[in-house]
Amino acid sequence: MTGVDVGYEIPSRDFRITRETLVRYAGASGDFNVIHWNERIAHEVGLPDVIAHGMLTMGMAIQVVTDWCEDPSALVDYGCRFTRPVVVPDDGVDRKSTRLNSSHLVISYAVFCLKKK
DSSP: OOOOOTTOOOOOOOEEEOHHHHHHHHHHHOOOOGGGTOHHHHHHTTOSSOBOOHHHHHHHHHHHHHHHHSOGGGOOOOOOOOOSOOBOOOOSSSOOOEEESTTTOOOOOOOOOOOOO
């Protein structure tokens, strides 16, 4: 990574999220909250459909940054604020997917240079 000017935009990236993605993430993370797999419950709590796990979308968002800076250890802090759910529809055969992209994510940065001595 080289110097970056204020206003620079890192390359965008799309992520495909399907119901299978949610099942795999739930197994890996242990997060089996029913809003991530049960449409009826999701609707009962006011969601439009099953939604992606927040930590899954957070991980995908930061992957864009770590891929761009080429050194994941250069990232010393990271936080996020979830402003709306990422809905993942199902058509019965898992052909539908949601693309997580810049319409879902806005990433703001505070950049600090730590001088090595």
